Amino acid sequence: KLTPELLSAIAKAETLAEGEDLYLPYKPKRKTRASAAKEKGLEPLAEKIFLQNEKVDVETFAASFIDAEKGVNTLEEALEGARDIMAEWISENQEARKNIRELFWKEGVVESRLLKGKEEEGQKFKDYFEWTEPVSKTPSHRMLAMRRGEKEGMLILDIYPNEETSIATLERQFIKSSGAVAEQIALAIKDCYKRLLRPSLETEVRIESKMKADEEAIKVFCTNQKELLLAAPLGQKNVLAIDPGFRSGCKVVCLDKQGKLLFNTNIYPHEPQRESAKSKGIIKDLCEQYNIEAIAIGNGTASRETESFVRSIGLPNRILIVMVNESGASVYSASDVAREEFPTHDVTVRGAVSIGRRLTDPLAELVKIDPKSIGVGQYQHDVDQIKLKQGLDDVVMSCVNSVGVEVNTASKELLAYVSGLNASIAKNIVEFRNQNGPFKKREDLMQVPRLGEKVFEQAAGFLRIREAENPLDASAVHPESYVIVEKMAKDLGCEVKDLMNSTELRKQLDLTKYITDKVGLPTLTDIVAELEKPGRDPRESFEVFSFTEGVNTIADLKIGMKLPGIVTNVTNFGAFVDVGVHQDGLVHISHLSDKFIKDPNEVVTVQQKVFVTVTEVDVPRKRIALSMKADPFAEPTPSAKPQKGKRENDRRKPDNKPEQSMEEKLALLVNKFKK
Numbered sequence: 001k002l003t004p005e006l007l008s009a010i011a012k013a014e015t016l017a018e019g020e021d022l023y024l025p026y027k028p029k030r031k032t033r034a035s036a037a038k039e040k041g042l043e044p045l046a047e048k049i050f051l052q053n054e055k056v057d058v059e060t061f062a063a064s065f066i067d068a069e070k071g072v073n074t075l076e077e078a079l080e081g082a083r084d085i086m087a088e089w090i091s092e093n094q095e096a097r098k099n100i101r102e103l104f105w106k107e108g109v110v111e112s113r114l115l116k117g118k119e120e121e122g123q124k125f126k127d128y129f130e131w132t133e134p135v136s137k138t139p140s141h142r143m144l145a146m147r148r149g150e151k152e153g154m155l156i157l158d159i160y161p162n163e164e165t166s167i168a169t170l171e172r173q174f175i176k177s178s179g180a181v182a183e184q185i186a187l188a189i190k191d192c193y194k195r196l197l198r199p200s201l202e203t204e205v206r207i208e209s210k211m212k213a214d215e216e217a218i219k220v221f222c223t224n225q226k227e228l229l230l231a232a233p234l235g236q237k238n239v240l241a242i243d244p245g246f247r248s249g250c251k252v253v254c255l256d257k258q259g260k261l262l263f264n265t266n267i268y269p270h271e272p273q274r275e276s277a278k279s280k281g282i283i284k285d286l287c288e289q290y291n292i293e294a295i296a297i298g299n300g301t302a303s304r305e306t307e308s309f310v311r312s313i314g315l316p317n318r319i320l321i322v323m324v325n326e327s328g329a330s331v332y333s334a335s336d337v338a339r340e341e342f343p344t345h346d347v348t349v350r351g352a353v354s355i356g357r358r359l360t361d362p363l364a365e366l367v368k369i370d371p372k373s374i375g376v377g378q379y380q381h382d383v384d385q386i387k388l389k390q391g392l393d394d395v396v397m398s399c400v401n402s403v404g405v406e407v408n409t410a411s412k413e414l415l416a417y418v419s420g421l422n423a424s425i426a427k428n429i430v431e432f433r434n435q436n437g438p439f440k441k442r443e444d445l446m447q448v449p450r451l452g453e454k455v456f457e458q459a460a461g462f463l464r465i466r467e468a469e470n471p472l473d474a475s476a477v478h479p480e481s482y483v484i485v486e487k488m489a490k491d492l493g494c495e496v497k498d499l500m501n502s503t504e505l506r507k508q509l510d511l512t513k514y515i516t517d518k519v520g521l522p523t524l525t526d527i528v529a530e531l532e533k534p535g536r537d538p539r540e541s542f543e544v545f546s547f548t549e550g551v552n553t554i555a556d557l558k559i560g561m562k563l564p565g566i567v568t569n570v571t572n573f574g575a576f577v578d579v580g581v582h583q584d585g586l587v588h589i590s591h592l593s594d595k596f597i598k599d600p601n602e603v604v605t606v607q608q609k610v611f612v613t614v615t616e617v618d619v620p621r622k623r624i625a626l627s628m629k630a631d632p633f634a635e636p637t638p639s640a641k642p643q644k645g646k647r648e649n650d651r652r653k654p655d656n657k658p659e660q661s662m663e664e665k666l667a668l669l670v671n672k673f674k675k
Helices: 005-010 016-026 035-039 043-049 059-063 075-091 095-106 122-126 138-150 165-175 180-231 274-288 303-311 327-335 338-341 347-360 362-366 385-403 423-436 440-447 453-462 479-491 494-501 503-507 521-533 664-675
Strands: 107-115 131-132 155-162 238-245 250-255 261-267 294-297 319-325 560-569 576-577 585-588 608-620 623-627
Touching: 005 016, 016 095, 035 043, 035 075, 043 075, 043 479, 059 180, 075 095, 075 585, 095 165, 095 180, 107 138, 122 131, 122 138, 122 250, 131 338, 131 453, 138 155, 138 180, 155 180, 165 180, 180 362, 180 385, 180 560, 238 274, 238 347, 250 347, 261 274, 261 347, 274 303, 294 303, 303 319, 319 347, 327 338, 327 347, 338 347, 347 362, 362 385, 362 453, 440 453, 453 479, 479 494, 479 521, 494 503, 494 521, 503 521, 585 608
Parallel strands: 238 294, 294 319, 585 623
Antiparallel strands: 107 131, 107 155, 238 250, 250 261, 560 576, 560 608, 576 585, 608 623
């Protein structure tokens, strides 16, 4: 079956779809209407009609195939069987599939509508009860939202181009005659499109559009994840962390500079217990006893009330009071990692510890949590989970390696993301450290089981030892390059630490002297830059942030209010901002800037501090609309872009618009091309 022509076509196929089209006629099939017709001996009739010889009397020729024994009882049954065979030939024609596929992408429309009887149950999909737009322009978040609505049985989703245009495209390709022969082929084309081609290609387009939507959503998730992981750390401080609550009270923990749990208790400053004075005394005593430098308060239930309570105590100004995003803390507290670290404490203590550690070093704490639980993506549960995990793991690894890891304090979860290491080797490093004390130099890592030369070569540059004998062990300079730095110091007649501390000495270096066949000028430039700020943290410095006092719940919001907020999530359609009312507000992409923007990431990033204006508050639905425009209530300028239209097909016509005749359409086209 592999003819020279077919072999050539396969070799020229540039996409998987083209390859599948070529294979389709040879693909094993279940019993079809066409195969049933062939069994009845109707293939010669189909071939005769498909050859389009106008001299053939179709009915007379078809009558000769009537055979009750074969199941062909009437003339119409014979012609119908022949049309079934021709329909299959048309659907398997590579050129036909290519043309209709292109039509699907160029003119195909996504149509979403409410499933009858689901009006109340499907309220969260209200925007898509009657929605149409070109599939080529459907953004990721809308495609995933409509597919979720369909999956949950709330919406009906269709994707296809105008039926008349599609059938006309096929007729131009296959009908080369007129009369009765052409009529039979036209009927076969119509049947082929409705029964075979459209369902097949709609499935193909649905799959491909889903893949594109997944790719875009994962990209958004990874961008947000990176910003969150690289959020500014407070640094090594003694921290008192509070996981707020009303009836069950507030869990309080005290952590030392390394994040070690020193003490935990409960206080009940809110309703119904209202032990305000007693709670104030406990917080004051703990701050003095453990020399507390910062208080971290989780931003969940009772967070703003707890913040107001803590600020009313009258603590020294040197103690920072900071609201911390606790998304995912409950997931961590119930995880195997948390149980292993705190086997004798309950989930509330573990959650409070996580909140405190997030303040001092967000990266070190967030790597312990499943990235999907942090809530910085869009439709993360609807996308390809394997690709999502791979993308997020790559982001975490990139962030960990760009910041570097203090090998004597890092958890095994953090070490596992260092280039060259894995969970097993990371566990061995921690066990070796616990048994033998802190590492004094990078070379000591070679004594760790399973950490051989190759692993050391990959990982050493990302591992830091701050109190090491060799000052280079606290930097990102790789041990392979130590000899170069030592030669630089020797040539200048100084010690390595002197070279690291003196800008004047570094300026005297002639880097061209140290170029070899293995080390080029870019590497040498990087080494000198690292010597200037050894082990520098690429993350921004920490800034204290406070929400507006007195605005604690969504009911406190008023239209026109201007509030400080923190960006918690960035999506393709805008950004979510926490303004301190337990419900994030949405700044739609059209309200992110006074100028037109295509991508919200051009303007905002996760963890960014912003000022917003409240433009709409829907308390029952817990929805808040915000704006970052200078004048969010100004009348919008007329848009040159067309508004979303309705599918122009036999089921739905544009409202109040008379149908144009073919002559009018042609006249418009002629005028357009003349211009």
